[in-house]
Amino acid sequence: MSTTFPRHWWGKIIGAILGLLKGGISGAFIGGLIGHFVDRLLAGFTGAGDIRRLFFRTLFATLGHVNKADGRVTEAEIQAAEGLMRRMQLSAPERQQAIHYFRAGKAPDFALEAALREFAHHTVMRHDLRQMFMEILLEAAAADGRISEREQAVLVRVCHHLRIPPEQFAAMWNVRYGPAGGGAGYRRARTAAAAGSLQQAYAALGLETSASDAEVKRAYRKLVRQYHPDKLVSQGLPEEMMEMAKKRVREINTAYDLIKQTRGIK
Structure with missing residues (x-):
């Protein structure tokens, strides 16, 4: 069974993997955090x-x-x-x-x-x-x-x-x-x-x-x-x-x- 990750997760996933390879668990955490900000940046460029x-x-x-x-x-x-x-x-x-x-x-x-x-x-x-x-x-x-x-x-x-x-x-x-x-309501000014x-x-x-x-x-x-x-x-x-x-x-x-x-x- 294949798993499809939401597009906005890929920055976190890639960042975590790279961090894990370079720095173990703490590196994965930092990499995931960086990936989170990459996701936010890429989201801003939606068509x-x-x-x-x-x-x-x-x-x-x-x-x-x-x-x-x-x-x-x-x-x-x-x-x-x-x-x-x-x-x-x-x-x-x-x-x-x-x-x-x-x-x-x-x-x-x-x-x-x-x-x-x-x-x-x-x-x-x-x-x-x-x-x-x-x-x-x-x-x-x-x-x-x-x-x-x-x-x-x-x-x-x-x-x-x-x-x-x-x-x-x-x-x-x-x-x-x-x-x-x-008051119960605000009349349009x-x-x-x-x-x-x-x-x-x-x-x-x-x-x-x-x-x-x-x-x-x-x-x-x-x-x-x-x-x-x-x-x-x-x-x-x-x-x-x-x-x-x-x-x-x-x-x-x-x-x-x-x-x-x-x-x-x-």
């Missing part, structure tokens, strides 16, 4: 086409799981998910796939951690893509006008598995809803672009109002590079989601323009 399919599947399944977190998926949440599909301009077969993944995510036996581990494994070198995944998920989850505390808890777990720092999640949250607080709110503008750039002009410029340049649609698509963002990346860049530009105008930055 963009494979990443796009994985991104698409994980996004809709996770969205279904988030919407189901408070017991039932409302009609408004279903309409919001369908709205996301329309904005992505999915073909009929793609739409059916998205619905299938969404329903799978709602199922009681859906393994959220396993799905996120797979996605994280193949995006080790693509942190910007993980960030965009979270942006789209947060936007879609709130498209019905609210996010419950249970849904918020699932979103926090998603960030944890994707290794998105709490302060980055807080920035994404604050730009939409303001500082997190108590207007973005900086819609409200012209200076506080929201700083939140959009992940900054405090006390940030220096240099910090404002640095944060702006970093975010524009991070969310550049062409860059994200080259990393594996499905092209259907490019418009959402463009929307994020527009929000960043609007926020920066407001801060510049207020501060007199040239």
Whole structure:
């Protein structure tokens, strides 16, 4: 009987064998450890086409799981998910796939951690893509006008598995809803672009109002590079989601323009 090892194990196996030959048991341990990091590096070079399919599947399944977190998926949440599909301009077969993944995510036996581990494994070198995944998920989850505390808890777990720092999640949250607080649900706040709110503008750039002009410029340049649609698509963002990346860049530009105008930055 033949045994087939998962592709992401080969770095560990080869490293352990080489270490065993050169240094016995301790060498095998060190070799396996080195192999682990080789596996993580190679995972970052998964083909963009494979990443796009994985991104698409994980996004809709996770969205279904988030919407189901408070017991039932409302009609408004279903309409919001369908709205996301329309904005992505999915073909009929793609739409059916998205619905299938969404329903799978709602199922009681859906393994959220396993799905996120797979996605994280193949995006080790693509942190910007993980960030965009979270942006789209947060936007879609709130498209019905609210996010419950249970849904918020699932979103926090998603960030944890994707290794998105709490302060980055807080920035994404604050730009939409303001500082997190108590209550049964969080009503959707207007973005900086819609409200012209200076506080929201700083939140959009992940900054405090006390940030220096240099910090404002640095944060702006970093975010524009991070969310550049062409860059994200080259990393594996499905092209259907490019418009959402463009929307994020527009929000960043609007926020920066407001801060510049207020501060007199040239």
